[in-house]
Amino acid sequence: MKGKIVIVTGGNSGMGLATTVDLARRGATVIMACRSRKRGEEALAQARQQSGSGDIELMLCDLASLESIRSFVKEFTDNYSVLDILINNAGVVSVKRQLTADGFELDLGVNHLGHFLLTNLLLEPLTRAEQGRIVVVASGAYKIGALHYKDPTLSRGYNPAKAYARSKLANILFTKELAVRLKGTGVTVNCVHPGAVGTNIGVNRETGFGQSVLKLLSFFFLTPAQGADTAIYLATAPELAEVTGQYFYRRKVKELSARAENMQEAGRLWSWSEEQVGLE
Numbered sequence: 001m002k003g004k005i006v007i008v009t010g011g012n013s014g015m016g017l018a019t020t021v022d023l024a025r026r027g028a029t030v031i032m033a034c035r036s037r038k039r040g041e042e043a044l045a046q047a048r049q050q051s052g053s054g055d056i057e058l059m060l061c062d063l064a065s066l067e068s069i070r071s072f073v074k075e076f077t078d079n080y081s082v083l084d085i086l087i088n089n090a091g092v093v094s095v096k097r098q099l100t101a102d103g104f105e106l107d108l109g110v111n112h113l114g115h116f117l118l119t120n121l122l123l124e125p126l127t128r129a130e131q132g133r134i135v136v137v138a139s140g141a142y143k144i145g146a147l148h149y150k151d152p153t154l155s156r157g158y159n160p161a162k163a164y165a166r167s168k169l170a171n172i173l174f175t176k177e178l179a180v181r182l183k184g185t186g187v188t189v190n191c192v193h194p195g196a197v198g199t200n201i202g203v204n205r206e207t208g209f210g211q212s213v214l215k216l217l218s219f220f221f222l223t224p225a226q227g228a229d230t231a232i233y234l235a236t237a238p239e240l241a242e243v244t245g246q247y248f249y250r251r252k253v254k255e256l257s258a259r260a261e262n263m264q265e266a267g268r269l270w271s272w273s274e275e276q277v278g279l280e
């Protein structure tokens with residue numbers, strides 16, 4: 001990993017922080033893409049201390065704002081011409097219905113649309129890498145997800161499971177479609193279900209509201225480092241250099257439901273997402 005450039009979204013908490021520490025220990029330069037300067041700086045100090053590496057930096061990126069994503073990409077590309085690994089890890093589960101700065105339902109806006117724009121804007125530096133890799137942190141929750149094109153902001157009958165599951169189904173369909181579009185470039189994209197991991201997911205960071213159930217029950221769950229294992233494997237394993245478009249759990253390819261394998265749906269979601277974020 002020496003000399004490799006890595007971006008980890010949501011690098012300040014849970015699995016994102018564990019991934020940052022692990023990859024920095026292996027000698028990579030890691031950019032933590034975080035929305036909060038305060039939480040980002042605290043985590044940066046922690047990551048440097050835990051990894052013993054000074055090659056970690058913080059760049060601000062709020063995935064709930066298209067403007068913030070574009071300015072993050074500008075800052076990154078002003079400083080680096082190559083990106084070896086992009087880890088789309090950041091994620092949110094919103095207890096109540098919220099909209100992003102651009103009017104998207106929050107879970108879909110951050111988990112899918114924000115990463116959709118970010119990834120597309122970073123394809124050029126990824127194709128310049130010796131073998132670029134994109135890792136998408138999805139979830140087994142996708143199984144109960146549906147895309148809700150008739151009511152994309154979930155203005156009727158919002159519930160957190162419906163919103164989160166939709167965003168995670170979108171993560172998988174995005175991975176499938178992107179893998180097809182990247183054929184012949186050498187860049188691979190795979191997604192992962194990390195398992196049930198004791199992190200801060202579900203906690204509102206601004207108010208502290210909603211002490212994470214996963215954290216309360218953390219005795220029964222994987223630690224963030226254990227949860228990050230498969231994402232790190234996808235980012236680093238030499239034997240995966242040509243593996244793309246797959247869904248992994250515990251380092252193994254896992255079968256998907258028919259809905260998540262539907263390439264017509266994947267194509268439709270891609271076109272719809274392009275329109276939403278204003279990409280050609």
Ligand SMILES: NC(=O)c1ccc[n+]([C@@H]2O[C@H](COP(=O)([O-])OP(=O)(O)OC[C@H]3O[C@@H](n4cnc5c(N)ncnc54)[C@H](OP(=O)(O)O)[C@@H]3O)[C@@H](O)[C@H]2O)c1
Pocket residue numbers: 009010011012013014015016033034035036039061062063064088089090091092110137138139140193194195196197198199200201202205214
């Ligand atoms: N924990 C589990 O059991 C589990 C299971 C399946 C899948 N996952 C997935 O694993 C990934 C990592 O989650 P985690 O469990 O490690 O949770 P976590 O500790 O809550 O970390 C989530 C990260 O996402 C960041 N984030 C949230 N909204 C953002 C935004 N608008 N812009 C930029 N960053 C934002 C958070 O930043 P702040 O600190 O600023 O909020 C935090 O760094 C997520 O994609 C989640 O869906 C988790």
